[in-house]
Amino acid sequence: MGENQNSQYIIEVKNLTKSFGSKVVLDNISLNIEKGKTTVIIGPSGCGKTVFVKHFIVLLRPSSGEVYFKGSRIDDLPEKQISGIRTHFGFLFQAGALFDSLSVAENILFPVRQDYGISENSGADELVKSKLAMVGLDGFQDYFPAKLSGGQRKRVALARAIALNPEVILYDEPTTGLDPIRADVINELILKLRRGLGVTSIVVTHDMTSAYKIADRIVMLHNGKIVADGDAEKIRNHPHPTVQQFINGQVSEDDLAVLRMGGTVFETQYLPDDFKD
Ligand SMILES: Nc1ncnc2c1ncn2[C@@H]1O[C@H](COP(=O)(O)OP(=O)(O)OP(=O)(O)O)[C@@H](O)[C@H]1O
Ligand SMILES: [Mg+2]
Secondary structure, three states: OOOOOOOOEEEEEEEEEEEEOOEEEEEEEEEEEEOOOEEEEEOOOOOOHHHHHHHHHOOOOOOEEEEEEOOEEOOOOOHHHHHHHHOOEEEEOOOOOOOOOOOHHHHHHHHHHHHHOOOOOOOHHHHHHHHHHHOOOOOOOOOOHHHOOHHHHHHHHHHHHOOOOOOEEEEEOOOOOOOHHHHHHHHHHHHHHHHHHOOEEEEEOOOHHHHHHHOOEEEEEEOOEEEEEEOHHHHHOOOOHHHHHHHOOOOOHHHHHHHHOOOOOOOOOOOHHHHOO
């Protein structure tokens, strides 16, 4: 991969459209992500957040548009080269299942063995120990996933995501299903990785407490478009009612009226002009 060192952005998305059949999920989205920053992506369930971030590691390919990593185009690379790109990333997906037949330690070492074929004794124990300590689960090395709570499994998946000391970490709903204290452990970890190692984080979340705490920048998706983009302060004070309803967890009056009548609430259609700041 010919790296373009001049690019100030670690990830660039240009005019990305993604459709499944006739359904347009992402509609001509462009976004540049700065190295070393934490970008939080919010938006209603089903609006395309997971689909969007999957393009960053080419787990999905655009219907049209381009994705760049460190200045080099990646969305059109053959699968073989993409695995090389993915070694720069850690990812924690919503359905970030652990391997049930592997212990916690083996789960964490899985990506390491995949990429470097690390042998049994070359620092593997230390690596597992340090990653587990980071997620507050030291001592759980020999547990099997079936014996862990949902939140513990999530943290093991996170330990696995950081096993290769990635430059970029994608988190899809890292705090969902965790109690507030555990959720805050994840927030602190994201902050620590950024401060200490300059890791670039991209976090999909519904958890606005988490978003405000960790974000350098918050991007809101709605109806296939970016409708708000700015720091926590800007998002908090965003003038558009859809942004306010989302961040305050309120259903709109129109949707309430439909629900009261026993109807189905579809996402309200707004014109892009509604979101101009
Ligand atoms: N592989 C696929 N094939 C067809 N449709 C898909 C596929 N993946 C996602 N979709 C559709 O794309 C839309 C966006 O899905 P996505 O999972 O990105 O939503 P989301 O914003 O992450 O939602 P949530 O907050 O509930 O996780 C949904 O309508 C979903 O059904
Ligand atoms: Mg999702």
